[in-house]
Amino acid sequence: MPRIGVFICHCGINIEKTVDTAKVAEAARSFPGVVFAADYKYMCSDPGQNMILDAIREYNLDRIVVGACSPSLHEPTFQACVAKADLNPYFFEMANLREQVSWVTHDREMATEKAIQAVRMAVAKAGKSEPLASQSLPITKKALVIGGGISGIQAALDIAEAGFPVILVEREPSIGGRMAQLDKTFPTLDCSACILTPKMVEAARNPNITIHTYAEVENVAGFIGNFEVTIRKKARSIDMSKCTGCGVCYEKCPVKVPNKFEEGTGERKAIYVPFPQAVPNKPVIDREVCLHFTKGKCGICAKMCPAEAVVYNQEDEVITEKVGAIIVATGFDLFDTKRYEEYAGGAHPDMITSLQFERLINASGPTQGKLRRPSDGKEPETIVFIQCVGSRDDKMGRPYCSRICCMYTAKQTILVREKFPNARIFVFFMDIRTAGKNYEEFCRRAIEDYNAEYIRGRVSKIYPSGDKLIVEGSDTILGRPVEIAADLVVLAAGAEARADAKDLARMLGIQTDQYNFFSEAHAKLRPVETMTGGIFLAGACQFPRDIPDCVASASASAAKALALFGKPELASLPTVAKVDESRCSGCMACLSVCPYSAVTMEEVKNKSGGIREVARVNPGVCQGCGACAAACNAGVIDLLGYTNEQIACQVDAALL
Amino acid sequence: MKYLYYPGCSPETSALPYDMSAREVAKALGFELEELEDWNCCGATSYISFKDLLASAVTARNLAIAEKAGAENIVAICSACYLGLVKANNITAKDPEWKEKINKALGAAGLEYHGTVKVRHFLEVIVKDIGLDAVREKVTKPLTNITVASYSGCQLSRPYGDIDDEEFPEMMDELMGALGAKVAHFPQKGKCCGGMLMSTVPDVALKLNKNILLCAEENGADCISTCCPLCQMNLEGYQGTINNKFGTRFNVPVLYFTQLMGLAFGIPAEKLGISRNLASCRPVVVKVG
Numbered sequence A: 001m002p003r004i005g006v007f008i009c010h011c012g013i014n015i016e017k018t019v020d021t022a023k024v025a026e027a028a029r030s031f032p033g034v035v036f037a038a039d040y041k042y043m044c045s046d047p048g049q050n051m052i053l054d055a056i057r058e059y060n061l062d063r064i065v066v067g068a069c070s071p072s073l074h075e076p077t078f079q080a081c082v083a084k085a086d087l088n089p090y091f092f093e094m095a096n097l098r099e100q101v102s103w104v105t106h107d108r109e110m111a112t113e114k115a116i117q118a119v120r121m122a123v124a125k126a127g128k129s130e131p132l133a134s135q136s137l138p139i140t141k142k143a144l145v146i147g148g149g150i151s152g153i154q155a156a157l158d159i160a161e162a163g164f165p166v167i168l169v170e171r172e173p174s175i176g177g178r179m180a181q182l183d184k185t186f187p188t189l190d191c192s193a194c195i196l197t198p199k200m201v202e203a204a205r206n207p208n209i210t211i212h213t214y215a216e217v218e219n220v221a222g223f224i225g226n227f228e229v230t231i232r233k234k235a236r237s238i239d240m241s242k243c244t245g246c247g248v249c250y251e252k253c254p255v256k257v258p259n260k261f262e263e264g265t266g267e268r269k270a271i272y273v274p275f276p277q278a279v280p281n282k283p284v285i286d287r288e289v290c291l292h293f294t295k296g297k298c299g300i301c302a303k304m305c306p307a308e309a310v311v312y313n314q315e316d317e318v319i320t321e322k323v324g325a326i327i328v329a330t331g332f333d334l335f336d337t338k339r340y341e342e343y344a345g346g347a348h349p350d351m352i353t354s355l356q357f358e359r360l361i362n363a364s365g366p367t368q369g370k371l372r373r374p375s376d377g378k379e380p381e382t383i384v385f386i387q388c389v390g391s392r393d394d395k396m397g398r399p400y401c402s403r404i405c406c407m408y409t410a411k412q413t414i415l416v417r418e419k420f421p422n423a424r425i426f427v428f429f430m431d432i433r434t435a436g437k438n439y440e441e442f443c444r445r446a447i448e449d450y451n452a453e454y455i456r457g458r459v460s461k462i463y464p465s466g467d468k469l470i471v472e473g474s475d476t477i478l479g480r481p482v483e484i485a486a487d488l489v490v491l492a493a494g495a496e497a498r499a500d501a502k503d504l505a506r507m508l509g510i511q512t513d514q515y516n517f518f519s520e521a522h523a524k525l526r527p528v529e530t531m532t533g534g535i536f537l538a539g540a541c542q543f544p545r546d547i548p549d550c551v552a553s554a555s556a557s558a559a560k561a562l563a564l565f566g567k568p569e570l571a572s573l574p575t576v577a578k579v580d581e582s583r584c585s586g587c588m589a590c591l592s593v594c595p596y597s598a599v600t601m602e603e604v605k606n607k608s609g610g611i612r613e614v615a616r617v618n619p620g621v622c623q624g625c626g627a628c629a630a631a632c633n634a635g636v637i638d639l640l641g642y643t644n645e646q647i648a649c650q651v652d653a654a655l656l
Numbered sequence B: 001m002k003y004l005y006y007p008g009c010s011p012e013t014s015a016l017p018y019d020m021s022a023r024e025v026a027k028a029l030g031f032e033l034e035e036l037e038d039w040n041c042c043g044a045t046s047y048i049s050f051k052d053l054l055a056s057a058v059t060a061r062n063l064a065i066a067e068k069a070g071a072e073n074i075v076a077i078c079s080a081c082y083l084g085l086v087k088a089n090n091i092t093a094k095d096p097e098w099k100e101k102i103n104k105a106l107g108a109a110g111l112e113y114h115g116t117v118k119v120r121h122f123l124e125v126i127v128k129d130i131g132l133d134a135v136r137e138k139v140t141k142p143l144t145n146i147t148v149a150s151y152s153g154c155q156l157s158r159p160y161g162d163i164d165d166e167e168f169p170e171m172m173d174e175l176m177g178a179l180g181a182k183v184a185h186f187p188q189k190g191k192c193c194g195g196m197l198m199s200t201v202p203d204v205a206l207k208l209n210k211n212i213l214l215c216a217e218e219n220g221a222d223c224i225s226t227c228c229p230l231c232q233m234n235l236e237g238y239q240g241t242i243n244n245k246f247g248t249r250f251n252v253p254v255l256y257f258t259q260l261m262g263l264a265f266g267i268p269a270e271k272l273g274i275s276r277n278l279a280s281c282r283p284v285v286v287k288v289g
Helices: A021-028 A046-059 A071-084 A108-126 A150-161 A177-181 A192-205 A248-252 A300-304 A341-346 A354-360 A405-419 A439-448 A501-508 A547-565 A589-593 A627-631 A644-655 B016-028 B044-050 B052-068 B079-094 B096-107 B122-130 B132-138 B171-178 B202-218 B229-237 B239-246 B257-264 B282-288
Strands: A004-009 A034-040 A063-068 A092-096 A143-146 A166-169 A209-212 A215-223 A226-233 A256-258 A267-269 A317-323 A325-328 A332-334 A351-353 A382-389 A424-429 A453-456 A459-465 A468-475 A480-486 A488-493 A495-497 A535-537 A577-579 A599-605 A611-617 A637-639 B002-006 B032-035 B073-076 B118-121 B147-151 B223-226 B254-256
Touching: A004 A021, A004 A046, A004 A108, A021 A034, A021 A063, A021 A108, A034 A046, A046 A063, A046 A071, A063 A071, A063 A108, A071 A092, A092 A108, A108 A644, A143 A150, A143 A317, A150 A166, A150 A177, A150 A192, A150 A209, A150 A325, A150 A547, A166 A215, A177 A192, A177 A354, A192 A209, A215 A501, A226 A325, A248 A300, A325 A501, A325 A547, A341 A459, A351 A354, A354 A405, A354 A488, A382 A405, A382 A468, A382 A480, A405 A424, A405 A439, A405 A488, A424 A468, A453 A468, A459 B202, A468 A488, A535 A547, A577 A611, A589 A599, A589 A611, A589 A627, A627 A637, B002 B052, B016 B032, B016 B254, B016 B257, B044 B052, B044 B079, B052 B073, B052 B079, B052 B096, B073 B079, B073 B122, B079 B096, B079 B118, B079 B229, B118 B122, B122 B132, B122 B171, B122 B257, B132 B171, B147 B171, B147 B202, B171 B257, B202 B223, B202 B229, B202 B239, B223 B229, B223 B257, B229 B239, B229 B254, B254 B257, B257 B282
Parallel strands: A004 A034, A004 A063, A063 A092, A143 A166, A143 A325, A166 A209, A325 A535, A351 A488, A382 A424, A382 A488, A424 A453, B002 B032, B002 B073, B073 B118, B147 B223, B223 B254
Antiparallel strands: A215 A226, A226 A317, A256 A267, A332 A495, A459 A468, A468 A480, A577 A637, A599 A611
C-alpha cells in the first residue's frame, strides 16, 4: 500500500479566495492511501518545499500529490523537490486547482467540491504510479534558421560566432528581408542598407553559415536536438559556381514585370537580382514570365552570358539536413490597404503604402530617391500620412497596434521635409505611441523641428478630384471636419502575420495566436521559446517589432539554441508509450496515428518458434502524446506516467 | 409573383416619378407591387432622433400590418423608409424590453408584431431576387451611349452594411452595367447627400452635394442614378443654389435607377414620370434613343 502525502496550495489568494483549502486537505485525509495532508500559502516557495521534504521523512511518504497551479508551470519544481528526498520524480502527481478550478468560478462551495474531486483523482492516479527514468540522447549541434531578414541573419551570426554551424534558409533570391527595402531607420536616421549590408556580407562569409536562398523548408521531422529537415532549393536556372554576377543577362532580358522588392513601384526583368546589394549577388530566372519558359523563345540571357552560367533545364534540388535547434524568423506581411473601401480601395496611383514610400524615397529605388507623384511625376506639395491603416481596427480583424507605424511615419515626414522644405505635411493619427529609447524625442522633432502637422482623427474618405486627392477626416481635438487636397497620400499599413504562417506552424508543430502570429511558450517568462522543445522565435513573425526589438529577440533565440548546444546530451522524455509485445496483435493502428513516426513494425519469435509482427515504440522519438495508446484496439499500449490503469482509477475516483 | 410594397410619403408626392417607374419596371419584369393596406409614415430620420421608442412603434405598425397580411417581405423604394423599417425590425429582434413596449403600443390598435417580416429595398429585390440575367433579357434599348454615376447614398448600406458594402456599394453599378450603360468611377457614391440638413444647416448640405456633383462630372457621367427620393431632390433641386454659391455650372440630370431601367426596357418616358424631374433629362432620353 502506498503512503501518500497531499499538499494543498493557497497560491496566495489565487486559490484560497474561491477554494476552502483547509477543507480540501481535511477531505484528502480520508482518501485511500493518504497518510498526511496539509495546506499552505505558497507550496512552490522554499518553506513550502521544505514542508514536503519534512513530511516525507517524518511520515515515510512514498507518493506526493500537490494541489496547486498547472503542471506546465510548477510540475518540474515539485519533481525536483521529491527527487531531493530520493523519491522517483514520477511518484509526484499534480492536481490543477487554479486554472481549472479557482480561476473559472466565484462559487466557493462548488469550487471546493471540484477541488476535492480533482485531488481525489490525483491521489487515485498517484497510488498506481511506477518509477520512470529517462535515457540520454545525443544533440545535433547545428541550427536551422528559417528566414533571412535582419532577425534570421542576427540569430545565424550569433550562433556561428559561438562556433556552431548554421543553415540559413530564405525563400527570396536574396537575404535581407524587409530591412533591405527601407530607406532610413529611426530614431537615428542611419541608412538602412548601410547598416544591413555589412551583416548580410558577414553572414555570407562566415564559414559556419550555409545560406540557401530561393529555398523553402518543406518538411520537419524529429524532435529537440534531433530534427531532420527537408529543404527544397528551387531551380534558379543559374549555375552558381559559374556565374560571376556581371549582370549582362538582366541588362539584355526583354521581359519587364513589376518588382516585388520595389513593392510594385518599379520593374525588374524576367532574369533578375532583386536589388543591387543582394546576397548572393547572382540572378535568378522567374520561370513564370521568362519567354524561354512561357513561349519556348528568346534565350538571350544564355547567349549573352560570358560564363555560360544560365542553365534552363536546372531542376529543384531537395536536400535533407540534421539539426538540433530551429529558429523561426519568417517576418511579417503588410496589411492589404485595398480592404479600406473608404480610401477607394487604395486604387489611386497617388495613394501609396508606407513601404512603397520607402522605395520611392530610396536612392536605390526606382526613382533614384526623387519623390514624385506616381500618376504624373510631379513634385508633391501636400502630402498626407494616415496612420493605423489595418491597425487598431476591430472591423478589419486587426484590433492590435502594429507598434512600428508611429515611428516610421514620423521618420517619413522628416525624410519628406529634407527633400521639400516648403511642402505641407499632414499626419492623421489616433494616438502617438512612441515608447522606446529616444523615440518620443524623435517624434517631437518631426513635429516641432520638421513642421509635420499632426491631426488627431480618422480619415473617412479619400477620393480624386482634378489632379488632387481629397482627404476628408475629422480633427477630434478641434472638433471640426477637415478637408485636405493632397498630392500624395501615404497609408501607414499595419503589420500582419505571413499569409502562410499557419502552414509553417503546422509543419513545425508550433502554435499560432488568433492573428496567426507564432505563439511564445510564456508571454512574459519564455518570450522566444515555443511550446515545442528546440524551436525558437525571432523577430516580427511573433508580433510586430521594429529593428532593435527584432535584433534583440534574434540574439535571445540564439542564446536559447546555444544553451541547448552547451549540454553534452539530452535527457529523453520518460513519459513515453510502451507496447506490451506479448499481447500485441500487430494490427498497427498505432503506426498510422503516430505524428512523430516513433512506431515501427518489428518481428518477434513466438514460444513455439513461429514469427509474428508487433508494434514497437522508439522511446527516443516518442513525444508522449498518447495517440497510439488511445488508438490501440487491444489496449496493450500504455503511456508511461498515464497508464490505462491510472486513467481508469482516475475516472473511478471522478465518478465516486 | 407579388411583393408587398411600402411606398412611403415621398413617392406619393415629390418623388411620384420614382413610384411610377418602380411599378412599371416591376410589371415589365413580371411581378406586382401590392401596396400595403393603411400604411403610415416611417418617421424618417427626424422622428427617431427625438423620440426613439415612439418612432419605432410608429414604424413597427407597418411591419405588424404586413405580418398580419402574411407577407414574408416588405419592399420599400425609399432608402430612408427602408432604413427606418430595418431599424424597427432590429430593435424588436434584439431588445425584448423594447419589443414589449412597442407591442403594448401596437396593442392599442389591436396589433402585435412578432418580427417575422423581412424588410427589402427595391434595388436589392431587383438585383438579388429577380436577378441581372432577367433584367438583361428585358433590355430593348441598351444604355450604351450613356455613362451613369450610380449614387447609392448612405442609408442603403449604412450603418448595417448587410445588403451592400458600407463604403463602396456596388449593387447599382452592377444593375447599370446590366442595362448596358457605362458605369463611371464614382468614389462619392456612398457619401451622404446631407439629407434633412438641406433645410436646417444648408451650408453643410450644399457642400456635400457640390462634392458629389463635381465627382460625377469629373468622371464623365451623363447622369446620376439614385435610389432615394431625398438624395434625388437634394442633388437635382439645388444645382442652381450650388452653382451660385460655388461658381460651378452643374446641369446634371438626376434620375431614379428605375427610370433608367424603364428607358432601357423601352417603356415610354411619360409612363416613367421623366418630365416631372426638375433638371431636364432630355439629353439622357435622346441618347437612349
